[in-house]
Amino acid sequence: MxxxxxxxxxxxxxxxxxxxxxxxxxxxxxxxxxxxxxxLAQEVFLLLHQNLSSIKSPAxxxxxxxxxxSHRCIDATRRLQARPQLYLxxxxxxxxxxxPTDPMLSRSLQKMVESLSENARLVLIxxxxxxxxxxxxxxxxxxxxxxxxxHLKRSLATLREKLSxxxxxxxx
Amino acid sequence: MSxxxxxxxxxxxREEPSADFAARVLARIAEAENRKPAPTxxxxxxxxFSPAVMPWAVATxxxxxxTAVAFIQFQSRFTKQEGAIARSNENQRLFSTSEAVATxxxxxxxxxxxxxxxxxxxxxSHRIIKRRIQPRLPHEPTKxxxxxxxxxxxxxxKGELARDQLYKALAITSELLQEAKEIALxxxx
Numbered sequence: 433m434x435x436x437x438x439x440x441x442x443x444x445x446x447x448x449x450x451x452x453x454x455x456x457x458x459x460x461x462x463x464x465x466x467x468x469x470x471x472l473a474q475e476v477f478l479l480l481h482q483n484l485s486s487i488k489s490p491a492x493x494x495x496x497x498x499x500x501x502s503h504r505c506i507d508a509t510r511r512l513q514a515r516p517q518l519y520l521x522x523x524x525x526x527x528x529x530x531x532p533t534d535p536m537l538s539r540s541l542q543k544m545v546e547s548l549s550e551n552a553r554l555v556l557i558x559x560x561x562x563x564x565x566x567x568x569x570x571x572x573x574x575x576x577x578x579x580x581x582x583h584l585k586r587s588l589a590t591l592r593e594k595l596s597x598x599x600x601x602x603x604x
Numbered sequence: 605m606s607x608x609x610x611x612x613x614x615x616x617x618r619e620e621p622s623a624d625f626a627a628r629v630l631a632r633i634a635e636a637e638n639r640k641p642a643p644t645x646x647x648x649x650x651x652x653f654s655p656a657v658m659p660w661a662v663a664t665x666x667x668x669x670x671t672a673v674a675f676i677q678f679q680s681r682f683t684k685q686e687g688a689i690a691r692s693n694e695n696q697r698l699f700s701t702s703e704a705v706a707t708x709x710x711x712x713x714x715x716x717x718x719x720x721x722x723x724x725x726x727x728x729s730h731r732i733i734k735r736r737i738q739p740r741l742p743h744e745p746t747k748x749x750x751x752x753x754x755x756x757x758x759x760x761x762k763g764e765l766a767r768d769q770l771y772k773a774l775a776i777t778s779e780l781l782q783e784a785k786e787i788a789l790x791x792x793x
Contacts, residue, residue, distance in 0.1 A: 441630060448626040456621040470621050477629045478636060538615040545615070560609070561616035592608055
């Protein structure tokens with residue numbers, strides 16, 4: 433990281449490769465659009481290049497990247513206001529009645545998550561993609577801890593209810 | 605850990621971007637650096653106070669400060685010296701004047717007589733008054749004119765009066781000169 437701060441382009445390329453999956457995945461799970469997610473991830477790395485001198489440690493780097501990506505995701509959504517929003521009630525229920533295979537369930541879940549509010553979505557992504565604790569999520573998003581817990585609880589309850597309705601007796 | 609948690613972890617598993625992602629990021633950085641806008645005034649100001657320039661700026665400021673202080677001190681000392689010379693010249697002139705006044709005083713003042721030889725000073729007017737008060741005897745003939753000796757006495761007494769006034773004026777001048785000399789010597793303190 434120190435070499436990248438000193439202007440070593442190869443070291444910076446290594447930093448990009450190490451963190452690109454994290455940044456791209458947060459953006460992709462939030463926006464559900466690969467090209468938009470890549471664009472956003474590139475902007476985040478450009479910002480990182482400009483602010484490398486302010487990064488003190490690898491842990492700080494990860495925290496900084498997650499925080500900037502989260503904020504950028506919310507900004508991007510606001511820029512794309514024209515894009516039609518999908519609500520939980522509008523999500524088509526899977527046609528299959530049998531116990532679904534994991535890929536299908538995952539796709540259903542992702543579509544259901546899309547209907548959640550921006551903050552609730554981010555909380556879920558950071559909780560289940562990055563495996564962060566509620567306190568870490570609160571720090572990253574600059575949100576009160578109780579708000580994070582409340583988002584998690586309500587989002588999970590909504591998803592559980594929806595999945596139960598969709599999948600019948602499947603234990604979720 | 606419920607099944608929903610597991611499913612959410614699967615749904616949100618990390619994904620890789622396209623293979624040339626890092627290369628495209630680096631290209632964008634290079635492009636951004638090439639079209640870097642000209643630094644603003646604030647950026648130039650901040651650059652001026654960068655750690656590389658700061659020691660030189662401090663050294664220059666210190667040098668200027670030292671030069672200014674030295675110049676002010678030199679000017680103040682020079683002014684003081686000029687003042688001292690002017691005061692000394694003035695004292696010299698005062699001494700000369702004082703000596704001249706003393707010489708005049710010595711020449712014009714009568715010599716001090718011993719107390720025993722002193723006679724009460726009687727001016728002409730006193731004498732005239734005395735004569736007028738004195739009753740005239742019936743057989744004494746009336747004088748139509750003052751005698752010659754009396755006129756001379758009156759003139760003499762006028763001269764004495766003038767001399768008295770001159771002495772007083774000289775004494776006052778002498779005192780004033782003395783005071784001026786003291787002021788010049790002490791600097792008005």
